[in-house]
Amino acid sequence: LRAAIITIGNEILKGKTINSNAAEIGRLLYFSGYEVWRGLMVPDREEDIGQAFREMCSKSDVVVSTGGLGPTFDDITVESFAAEFGFQLVLNKEAYEDIKNRSTAKGLPMTKEREKMAYVPKGAKIIRNTVGTAPGIYMNIGGCKVFILPGVPSEMRAMLDFVGRKIRLENSFYKEESIIVTGIYEATIAPYISDLMKKYGDEVYIKTHPSVSPLSGESHLEIEISAHSDKPEKAEEIISRLKEEIMRISESIHKLK
Amino acid sequence: LRAAIITIGNEILKGKTINSNAAEIGRLLYFSGYEVWRGLMVPDREEDIGQAFREMCSKSDVVVSTGGLGPTFDDITVESFAAEFGFQLVLNKEAYEDIKNRSTAKGLPMTKEREKMAYVPKGAKIIRNTVGTAPGIYMNIGGCKVFILPGVPSEMRAMLDFVGRKIRLENSFYKEESIIVTGIYEATIAPYISDLMKKYGDEVYIKTHPSVSPLSGESHLEIEISAHSDKPEKAEEIISRLKEEIMRISESIHKLK
Numbered sequence: 434l435r436a437a438i439i440t441i442g443n444e445i446l447k448g449k450t451i452n453s454n455a456a457e458i459g460r461l462l463y464f465s466g467y468e469v470w471r472g473l474m475v476p477d478r479e480e481d482i483g484q485a486f487r488e489m490c491s492k493s494d495v496v497v498s499t500g501g502l503g504p505t506f507d508d509i510t511v512e513s514f515a516a517e518f519g520f521q522l523v524l525n526k527e528a529y530e531d532i533k534n535r536s537t538a539k540g541l542p543m544t545k546e547r548e549k550m551a552y553v554p555k556g557a558k559i560i561r562n563t564v565g566t567a568p569g570i571y572m573n574i575g576g577c578k579v580f581i582l583p584g585v586p587s588e589m590r591a592m593l594d595f596v597g598r599k600i601r602l603e604n605s606f607y608k609e610e611s612i613i614v615t616g617i618y619e620a621t622i623a624p625y626i627s628d629l630m631k632k633y634g635d636e637v638y639i640k641t642h643p644s645v646s647p648l649s650g651e652s653h654l655e656i657e658i659s660a661h662s663d664k665p666e667k668a669e670e671i672i673s674r675l676k677e678e679i680m681r682i683s684e685s686i687h688k689l690k
Numbered sequence: 691l692r693a694a695i696i697t698i699g700n701e702i703l704k705g706k707t708i709n710s711n712a713a714e715i716g717r718l719l720y721f722s723g724y725e726v727w728r729g730l731m732v733p734d735r736e737e738d739i740g741q742a743f744r745e746m747c748s749k750s751d752v753v754v755s756t757g758g759l760g761p762t763f764d765d766i767t768v769e770s771f772a773a774e775f776g777f778q779l780v781l782n783k784e785a786y787e788d789i790k791n792r793s794t795a796k797g798l799p800m801t802k803e804r805e806k807m808a809y810v811p812k813g814a815k816i817i818r819n820t821v822g823t824a825p826g827i828y829m830n831i832g833g834c835k836v837f838i839l840p841g842v843p844s845e846m847r848a849m850l851d852f853v854g855r856k857i858r859l860e861n862s863f864y865k866e867e868s869i870i871v872t873g874i875y876e877a878t879i880a881p882y883i884s885d886l887m888k889k890y891g892d893e894v895y896i897k898t899h900p901s902v903s904p905l906s907g908e909s910h911l912e913i914e915i916s917a918h919s920d921k922p923e924k925a926e927e928i929i930s931r932l933k934e935e936i937m938r939i940s941e942s943i944h945k946l947k
Contacts (some may be wrong), residue, residue, distance in 0.1 A: 438703075438731075440729075443895070443897065444897060444899070445713075445716075446695075446716050446720075446726040446727070446729055447716050447717065447719075447726055447730070448712070448713035448714060448715070448716030448720065448722035449713075449717075449914070450713070450717075451709070451710050451713045452708070452709045452712060452713065452729075453708050453709060455705070455709060455731070456702075456704070456705035456707070456708045456709065457705060457707075459702075459703050459705030460704065460705035460706075461705075462704075463703075463704035468735060469703040469704055469705075469733075469866050470734075470738070470739070471703075471730070471731065471732060472697075472702070472703055472709075472729075472730070472731030473728070473730060473731075474695075474712070474728065474729030474730075474731075475728060475729075476726075476727060481727070481728070491709075503876060503877075503885070503900075504876055504877035504880050505876060505877075505880045505883065505897075505898055506880060506883065506884035506887065512732070520858060539875075541875060541877075541878070544877060544878070544881075545863065545881070546877040546878075546880040547877045555744075566877075573844065582811065585900075585941070616724040618767070618796075619760060619761055619762060619800070620760075620761035620762075620798075620801060620804045620823075621803075622761045623761050623763060623803040624801075624802070624803060626762065627761065627763035628760070630763065633857035636939060638700070640700065640701065640762075641762055642701070643760075657706070
């Protein structure tokens with residue numbers, strides 16, 4: 434099952450904001466058993482936003498977006514999404530009440546800009562915002578589950594529980610572990626890792642992340658092993674077998690020196 | 691002029707690594723006068739990497755990628771790029787010597803995996819790696835300047851000077867400033883900002899970033915103004931005029947309370 438992430442906002446593309454939202458969403462999707470096959474970062478422009486949803490929805494089972502749900506002129510995610518697919522925007526009463534209550538509590542009037550946040554595509558569900566004002570949106574488009582979340586990290590994070598419940602899969606278990614080895618270069622162990630990947634096939638992925646200790650100058654290598662399976666015991670068994678094999682390989686590399 | 695960023699690596703999509711490289715590259719491109727219109731995050735898979743370069747190069751003046759240049763089986767950026775455009779991979783002597791010297795200094799043999807990093811598309815220039823091993827690659831494809839950089843942030847960063855020199859534009863100046871106002875909600879100032887944007891047109895962009903002080907609970911609003919112009923004085927002048935207008939608007943909002 435394939436999932437994609439769309440991050441919306443000029444501030445992301447020009448590097449004012451680091452795209453930490455995409456990483457948080459990616460972790461949720463990955464640990465839920467999905468293959469995250471693409472991430473897109475697009476500016477606050479209707480055409481780009483619409484195209485991104487169109488392309489990602491046509492090729493994914495789940496699409497999660499963040500950004501562009503606020504009250505300002507350049508928060509146009511919902512409008513762009515609705516225009517692309519030809520959905521009418523309708524006032525959602527629950528969203529309107531939430532926004533109004535939040536504004537009233539702060540002694541603020543209900544302006545056109547605040548009201549805008551209560552309009553959602555016809556047929557969509559809202560995801561209530563427990564941290565800020567703009568609601569999120571959930572919609573199923575031809576089998577693709579689309580989640581439109583705010584860009585403010587705390588608001589986005591508070592909606593991930595909802596996303597997690599909606600995308601949960603039965604019979605898909607995922608396990609991941611890392612081994613840290615020292616004094617072994619990535620290029621030295623690379624051919625062995627390559628052989629292991631071939632031997633175990635599709636359900637296993639091994640990736641190496643080199644780093645050098647700033648104090649000792651010693652090279653560390655993190656070897657990250659992940660396994661997917663239909664039973665949790667099977668995933669665990671694969672991981673422990675792989676760990677043993679990698680430890681054996683590391684020892685033999687050390688002995689060769 | 692349009693620029694795009696491609697980040698390559700499963701670790702980015704599954705959220706193990708936060709995509710800080712894209713933000714650093716975005717800043718360079720933006721401050722050099724380019725419109726960063728798209729960021730892509732793709733997994734370590736030949737087809738996805740190839741497609742990403744094909745699509746971004748066809749629609750951009752500059753494309754910068756990071757990731758997938760190391761020695762392991764899943765570092766396939768250069769192969770995928772070359773395969774997509776039909777470029778032959780040839781051994782680059784300078785790169786080979788650099789890699790060999792670095793390995794020898796560490797007492798390591800020149801393996802097949804290390805040698806792989808010295809193969810570059812025919813006609814490409816290498817960008818020497820002063821921090822790590824794998825060289826970067828620079829190539830002009832039909833008017834699009836393509837930079838292929840490593841994923842390790844310190845190695846990537848060390849090559850940004852080279853990128854900056856190659857993409858420098860004459861007669862394009864950029865200026866940016868932020869004003870912080872307190873006690874004003876984003877939705878309250880939104881219609882005024884919208885009017886300002888219409889008044890000044892294409893060369894100006896104003897974006898608001900709300901945040902709440904965790905200590906006082908007071909709401910801060912950062913109002914970010916940026917201007918592009920063909921003369922530095924002009925960009926500065928636009929910014930200072932805008933600052934005045936925004937300060938006036940903020941004062942009048944405060945008086946209305």
